[in-house]
Amino acid sequence: MDGCPYELSSEPSTVVDVMNEPHVLVVGIDGVRFDSLGAAATPALDRIAREGFLTPVRVHEKNATISGPVWATVATGVYADRHRVTGNSHHPVELSAFQDFTEVLRAARPELQTMIAASWHPLATRTECGPLFSSRGWVPMPDPEEANDADSWVRADDAVAEYAARRLKTENLAISFVYFGEADVEAHNNGTGAGYISAIERCDSRLNALLEAIEARPNRHDEDWTIIVLTDHGHLDAGGHGGETDVERTAWMAASGTGLSSGSTAVNHADIFPHTLAIFGVAARGSDGVPFGARQEARHETLQGPRLNTAPASPHNAAGSR
Numbered sequence: 382m383d384g385c386p387y388e389l390s391s392e393p394s395t396v397v398d399v400m401n402e403p404h405v406l407v408v409g410i411d412g413v414r415f416d417s418l419g420a421a422a423t424p425a426l427d428r429i430a431r432e433g434f435l436t437p438v439r440v441h442e443k444n445a446t447i448s449g450p451v452w453a454t455v456a457t458g459v460y461a462d463r464h465r466v467t468g469n470s471h472h473p474v475e476l477s478a479f480q481d482f483t484e485v486l487r488a489a490r491p492e493l494q495t496m497i498a499a500s501w502h503p504l505a506t507r508t509e510c511g512p513l514f515s516s517r518g519w520v521p522m523p524d525p526e527e528a529n530d531a532d533s534w535v536r537a538d539d540a541v542a543e544y545a546a547r548r549l550k551t552e553n554l555a556i557s558f559v560y561f562g563e564a565d566v567e568a569h570n571n572g573t574g575a576g577y578i579s580a581i582e583r584c585d586s587r588l589n590a591l592l593e594a595i596e597a598r599p600n601r602h603d604e605d606w607t608i609i610v611l612t613d614h615g616h617l618d619a620g621g622h623g624g625e626t627d628v629e630r631t632a633w634m635a636a637s638g639t640g641l642s643s644g645s646t647a648v649n650h651a652d653i654f655p656h657t658l659a660i661f662g663v664a665a666r667g668s669d670g671v672p673f674g675a676r677q678e679a680r681h682e683t684l685q686g687p688r689l690n691t692a693p694a695s696p697h698n699a700a701g702s703r
């Protein structure tokens with residue numbers, strides 16, 4: 382690990398104080414508009430928001446509003462000017478320089494176990510732009526992109542939830558990343574109407590299954606769990622993204638856990654990497670992000686522009702959804 386920028390840290394700014402054994406679950410839900418999220422019934426996410434925060438997050442200007450670049454930033458803590466993922470089809474050689482946060486944790490703390498499970502195969506396997514997570518991970522078969530219809534994605538997301546819940550309940554996983562993709566595909570195929578809202582609600586049910594698995598752990602009372610849930614970009618009314626409109630460039634993030642509160646709103650996709658590592662006392666000095674709550678207001682303005690905390694469009698923009 383010569384020259385590795387990641388090491389155990391005692392700097393207060395890079396350490397999150399946890400009283401009990403730390404665990405982190407990061408859940409990615411692809412392509413969910415912030416206003417559509419508000420229109421959907423999402424009791425599991427609401428619970429996380431109540432215990433911590435839920436905030437719109439502007440996709441950083443260095444990243445296109447496309448899955449590959451943004452999930453690569455989530456995995457590596459750097460933007461597309463460094464990881465060079467600019468779309469979904471090409472795996473750039475530059476990405477190989479960046480380990481995902483679960484691999485960095487295992488390098489610093491070899492005794493710890495981690496999990497990645499995702500229905501979109503490029504997140505966890507060598508296909509198209511992948512693997513975006515250097516550790517790779519579990520994917521359902523067949524690949525839902527082959528049929529790319531609602532049924533194939535519902536089955537794939539259900540399989541991911543079942544697999545991840547079983548492991549979360551029974552194994553001692555330090556950091557897990559779990560991903561659901563059906564809402565994004567529904568928007569691409571049919572727009573952001575009633576079917577999209579239903580897809581978002583099914584993803585929330587899957588999130589609930591993960592949270593119930595954690596609550597059922599035999600030593601739950603001796604563990605500190607940080608839960609982070611996020612999307613990568615929004616969608617146009619008719620479905621589609623990659624452009625510069627507010628509905629495409631507005632993502633969101635929710636989190637609960639030790640040290641997080643309703644005041645912890647200044648977060649960016651690149652912050653997940655240093656925050657999860659900080660929980661385990663591992664500094665992420667090469668990252669473009671900072672642990673949640675560490676971002677100065679001035680820097681936050683510079684990085685994200687003044688529109689970050691502006692609600693995206695009108696809550697009634699999702700034509701036909703209600």
Ligand SMILES: [Zn+2]
Binds near residue numbers: 411448565613614
């Ligand atoms: Zn996406």
